[in-house]
Amino acid sequence: MRNDPRWALALIRATVLEAAHPQIGAALIDNSTFVAHPWRRLRNTLVSLQRMFGADDHTRHREAARLNRLHARLSGTDAQHRPYDALDPGVRAWVVATLFDSAVTMCRLSGQPLEQTAMEHLYAEFQGFLATLGDQAGHLPHSLHEFWPYFDRVVEEELENTEAMRIILYKLFDHLPAPPLLNGLPTLWAAGRTVAGPVVGAITVASLPEPFRRRAGLPEIPGAQTLMQSAYLAAGLARFLPEGWIRAEGITDLLALSPDSDDPRAMTITALHDQVRRAGALIRLINPLSAPPPDPGETDVRRGAEEFFRAVLDQTGDGYLDWPDLAAMARELAGRLDLDEPEETRLYHAYADWWRELQSALDTDGDGRVSAQEYAVAVPSLAGPALIRVAEVLFDVTDKDGDERIDADEYRALFRTAFRRDTNGGEGTYGRVAFVKDFLSFMSGRRRSTPYDPLFADA
Known part of the structure; x- marks a missing residue:
């Protein structure tokens, strides 16, 4: 059943x-x-x-x-x-x-x-x-x-x-x-x-x-x-229908699959996505959009502060940034990596420290949460020590074998896709410095990122 x-x-x-x-x-x-x-x-x-x-x-x-x-x-x-x-x-x-x-x-x-x-x-x-x-x-x-x-x-x-x-x-x-x-x-x-x-x-x-x-x-x-x-x-x-067609986890995995993924089903999904795009183009001929949507495959493109706040930081969708939003990020990461104790608690504590840092820096009216306006004003100062610590802990818990490199299997566990980037420090691996730099660039520099957008911004 x-x-x-x-x-x-x-x-x-x-x-x-x-x-x-x-x-x-x-x-x-x-x-x-x-x-x-x-x-x-x-x-x-x-x-x-x-x-x-x-x-x-x-x-x-x-x-x-x-x-x-x-x-x-x-x-x-x-x-x-x-x-x-x-x-x-x-x-x-x-x-x-x-x-x-x-x-x-x-x-x-x-x-x-x-x-x-x-x-x-x-x-x-x-x-x-x-x-x-x-x-x-x-x-x-x-x-x-x-x-x-x-x-x-x-x-x-x-x-x-x-x-x-x-x-x-x-x-x-x-x-x-x-x-x-x-x-x-x-x-x-x-x-x-x-x-x-x-x-x-x-x-x-x-x-x-x-x-x-x-x-x-x-x-x-x-x-x-x-x-x-x-x-x-x-x-x-x-x-x-054939049993494989109606497996609940298979259907939800399919919906979450990005068309450019290296998953074996990606070829079918890409073909379906192309067909849907053609259908969408026909509809737009009848009812054109006021502006074309951004290309989801575009990487390293700056996004506005309000868009980043809404898509990434405000995980609960209530219009504010507070602890439940960062806890939701930690929860998603811990689930993807299938963490046990004490790694899960380390990750939550790192996010809790980041929340305290954000609250101290951005909560100007003292209501215990950060509005989109408060965030936009102080956004250049987001990459503080606590966020760096989040990146360090995330690297540690992703690097299961502790060799200071994230290999292809570890990368897939976090991002659910294989490497699609120029890895630094060795073919097929992701070093600590490069990982922390990319994480900070995404979380504080508001740059679109092929791996991180699906991790935090996808519905």
Whole structure:
């Protein structure tokens, strides 16, 4: 079931139910990159689920330890001054509950309801998910019979019409940025998104529990129930396609693949990208853009301070730079490199030191965050000692064998592509000095960079 194409709809539904929980909604608003980098967020979520529900015990326990470290760093208060904590066992139980209920719902809506035995087996798998995380039994009901009253109670008594839920339903799909595969084709992507966004939103709302739809004041759109059932049925028919075509991780990898990558699938992607470009050119003949988009293959080109702030620094998409934005960078790097302790903590500490340096230098009004205007004024002074330290630590954790060179495999782990640059100090390697220089040039000089743009700026 892990690679069932219906999970695309079920995961959206589960995410909305998670975001409607006050604690989870607040954590998403404060810390998540789901607004500015939704494709990256989706891919990381799917990778984590694959690891947690895979057959390899070692991989599953390593991923559980990583999630626990990640959750330990997510706590705070919401706009109503209510505390939230991602390690709260009741909150984590609700996340698992939404996934289980959405799996059951996707089978029911697509005309293939689970039999009782299969449902109990699936519920046991999700209970095992929590057990692997180390959560004590009891926060998720012990039996399937007890689960449904628990689920209904949370839906009716605890869920709210949160800001995070509204963003997912009414903003995210309408403003969803193009995946890397379709970068440079804004007109074509916008045309498809204009149609698909409201449809996905309507399908998701129609699939939510009716008591919550009523209490949250979500609209009843005529025909939405029929549209929802048709979408689930159509997604279910995809199971008859060859297995390799519908693997979730394969599809998300494909969307994240750059057309100029050296990945074996790059030839196919490049051909597809060329076809899409031609289609985009035809659309532009009908509705020309006011200005041509920048060439995504162009390197070493200066970008404006506001564009760099929005695309790279403001990872959470709230219009400001603060600690959650830099923590998101550290989180992405740690995930790509599959870091364990203590390397992961070293990277977070380096970013925390950089945040303190930025806050001291740029936060002129003392509100605890940096605006785009504050950043633009002081941008020449960004390459301080703390940023240099970030580059040094990133080099160290990427250089797995400690030979003071980043080889082709280590480079690929970080950038997901092979060398496409003139490496300094030896064929097929990347030396410390060159690495630090390039990192600082990108992070403080605001220069476009073929490897670093996908790392931090891609959606």
